[in-house]
Amino acid sequence: MEALGILAGSGRLPFVAATEARRQGLRVVAVAIKDEADPGLAPEVDAIHWVQVGQLGAVVRALRQEGATDV
Secondary structure, X not given: OOEEEEEEXXXXXXXXXXXXXXXXXXXXXXXXXXXOOOHHHHHHOOEEEEEOOOOHHHHHHHHHHOOEEEO
């Protein structure tokens, strides 16, 4: 199954993106910024990885691990 990666900060956009991606049949992987992203996003996605601001390497590793082909 194709996976979409979402970089999640604050606000509603990650929820909107996750809902639409799932509607399209995509697997949704969120890389969420600690202390910014809403923990309520977790049940709305197939996988979630929490990272600190500035951890680009962790973001890339999480998306690769989850097979996300689009971000």
